[in-house]
Amino acid sequence: MSDDRTESAFLTRLTALVRKETRQMLRDRSNLMVGLLLPVALILLFGFGLSFDVKNAPVALVMQDRSAGAREIVSGLRGSAYLDPIDVETMEQASRMLREGKVDAIVQIPNDFASRQVKGGAEIQLILNGVDSTTAQTLEAYIQGAVGVAVARQADRGGATASGGSVTLMTRTWFNEEGNSRWYLVPGLVVLIMTLVGAFLSSLLIAREWERGTLEALFVTPVRPLELVLAKLAPYIVIGLIDLTMCLLAAVFLFDVPIRGSMLAIILVSFLYLLVSLLVGLLISGVTRNQFAASQVALLTSFMPALMLSGFVFDLRNIPVAVQVVAQILPATHFMGVIKTLFLAGTDWGMVASNSLILMGYIAILTILTRRTLRKRLD
Incomplete structure (x- = not known):
């Protein structure tokens, strides 16, 4: 009889705890997003976006x-x-x-x-x-x-x-006489590292200050949203440029990858893409206002697409048209194409100019959106 009572009490406590945790999970939208949307995104990316076939x-x-x-x-x-x-x-x-x-x-x-x-x-x-x-x-x-x-x-x-x-x-x-796969992969790593440093790390900036309550203190000062955006970007621009330098040095001296294009063009387009990535991260952090949610959204909307849909792994012309359209919307796709050309084929200034204009367009749009998320108001 005692054992029955103990078992009944155990089940009662366990049921109560399960109900509490379930309600808490349903209230935490960031956890639900990771648990439900991340598998869907991976299924779609790997199912439709990944193809090593060569067609047409x-x-x-x-x-x-x-x-x-x-x-x-x-x-x-x-x-x-x-x-x-x-x-x-x-x-x-x-x-x-x-x-x-x-x-x-x-x-x-x-x-x-x-x-x-x-x-x-x-x-x-x-x-x-x-x-x-x-x-x-x-x-x-x-x-x-x-x-x-x-x-x-x-x-x-x-x-x-x-x-x-x-x-x-x-x-x-x-462009790759030896058929060395490193010559193909290393330039693409520049894109992934710029994305990681930019979008992923900067996505935690504003969210961290919202969680700590320090951002409200800035709202009572004469600081303007644009000034706040620039101040947030400055340290990470320096880190991004240091990472770019390490990538270039590793490519030449560690992996023997040739750099046949203009170094000035490489630095220019890399700097523009770094700004795009940083602004994407700031926009995400300003919208989510939660470090965990910001990091997950940055992973789903920047790093994963840059890895899968930018042309880093396979030729984008071999995937369905609908996925190609999505890929062309991504800033990483335009940066990936021009950085590989600059590394292995040489300088095509027309290609550099067109992709630089696209990246500058992203910078303008993201700056406006980021300023709106940093307006001086309290929700």
Whole structure:
């Protein structure tokens, strides 16, 4: 009987405690957000946003020979579901498109293709964008397969053995000749570190002062919201620039990654993106006014998207259109593209200017929104 009473009392206390904790959890919206929204975000990001497939890869096609044999090769490329050939008049234009990232490869059919094919020694030049070594290797295999199918079709029509050996693919890799994955990943780390230092750390600033009650003391002083924003940003700008310096030194001396673009351009776009990240963090902290909630929102809205949807891990052209639209809204996507180009391909001032204007637009919008969250009022 005593045991029954003890068990009943235990269940009564446990039930009461479970009810109390459940009510407390339902009142704590930040915990609910982490527990329910974070899994949903991860499911959507990994399910729809993560793809290592190569589909409809843009390939610049330079046809200097328009014979029947050359057109047969082109039809093989156009018939592949993995390739999207784009007709280009000159190699100079194709090279510019490859450097700007508008195409992933160049296929050049030389003007002596037909005569060499008759002799059994025709060659086609393939130039790959080696910034992403995995994509380059996959694309090379697809193009070799498409050319082989086209040559086999020619041989069948001519009654010859379908071997595909009469056409040789001469492959060169630009921007990452060694196919070193570090050359692809290290520039992207600059984006992630700037995001971490900017959005994640600064998201705790205003929230911490709201929790401690120190922000109210500033409301009775002549300090203006814009002045408060600038004062909050200043120390973290210094930290961000120090981190950028460490990234550049590590890239060159630790990982042997070349920096082929202008150092001035790298510093300029990195500084602009650092400001964007810091303002995002300040905006989050001003809206949430809670350190835990601010850190979680910063993780979900800045660091995770920068990791998954900026082009750091895989080519954004291989994901669904809806996810591509979301990716283009992210500041990290624009910074990722230009920083990789500056590291490995060289300086494209047009690309630097366009992405810098986009980042400055984000700075203007975020500054206005952040000032509104820091108005002198008490809720």
